[in-house]
Amino acid sequence: MIDKPISATYENILAECEHCGCKNIYNRATDLKTFEPISGLDVVCLNEACEKTFRIIGDTISPAFEMFIFDCYELYKLKHYASCIINLTQAWETFFANFLRVELVYKIYTVDDDLDKVNKNLVKLYGLSKTWAFGTQRNIFINICMEPVVGVDAFAKKCNQLKKPPQRNGLSRVNPEIYGLIKRLHDSGIGELRNEVVHKNAYRPHKDEIDNLNSGRFLLITNPNDRQSLHKT
Ligand SMILES: [Zn+2]
Structure with a gap:
């Protein structure tokens, strides 16, 4: 064999x-x-x-959000552009959820913490975030990149404020290494486009909407170098 x-x-x-x-x-x-x-x-x-x-x-060990992105290459070849948009948005949502777990729970975990405390924080975070859609997750992610929050309790207190759309002229407060990416994410219409594809008119997007980097809509599939930069956060 x-x-x-x-x-x-x-x-x-x-x-x-x-x-x-x-x-x-x-x-x-x-x-x-x-x-x-x-x-x-x-x-x-x-x-x-x-x-x-x-x-x-030889399976891949990539995190879920990367798997959703990798799946897009095949979908793109088969001209399933609507599925590309659904996958890319799902990749973002999975990434945002992972970011909050790392930033608010694992990052502040020390060897002196007991695991019950970590698990309770994960459960609390899940309870807060389980109904959030793309737009809310994106706002929270960008707001935390502009002004970090330490721990789930502090996050819970600030949650309503963090859900609000960030001001575009405040984006320069993020780490300069990811400023370009954050700006593109802020200006992206991918969440709205996903809603058109899924919820409303069963919209069928054009190839250009996948290819068009200048629109700032498609942030992951077309620029793997930027994806690596995002990992540094
Ligand atoms: Zn066989």
Whole structure:
């Protein structure tokens, strides 16, 4: 048996059977029953005429928000531009949620803290944020980049203020390394466009709306260097 490298998406693992050449799609939730990265796993070929076992390796360990972005490259090739917009917005929402967990809980965690306190803070943060849509999450993210908040309790007290749209002329208060990105995020219409695609007119976007960097709408898929800069926050 040889190890077969795979192609991985957020939901699925794609692997070619070494015996029959069938291109198998294994859904992480349904077929593999795990969301852990697959470093090595024996799977059964889904081709009924084969059903032989082979080993898959080489899953990605990227965080969820990056997986949503990576999935866009295939969607883009297939001209599923509406799905690109949904995925990119979902990537942002997942990133914002992760940012709050890191900034407000993990970043201030010390070895002297007990884990119950950490878990209580995570639960409290989840309770505060579970109904927030893209616009609210974006406002909070930018406001915290302009003026950091320490801890979930302080965040809870300031929450209503942080939900308000940040003033564009105050954006220069963010770290200069990410100023350009924050400005583009602030000016982005991706949340509104996602609403047009999903909720209202089932809008079908044009390729240019994905490609057009100058509009500031699409922040992640077209500029991987900027994505790396964002990680430094
Ligand atoms: Zn097979």
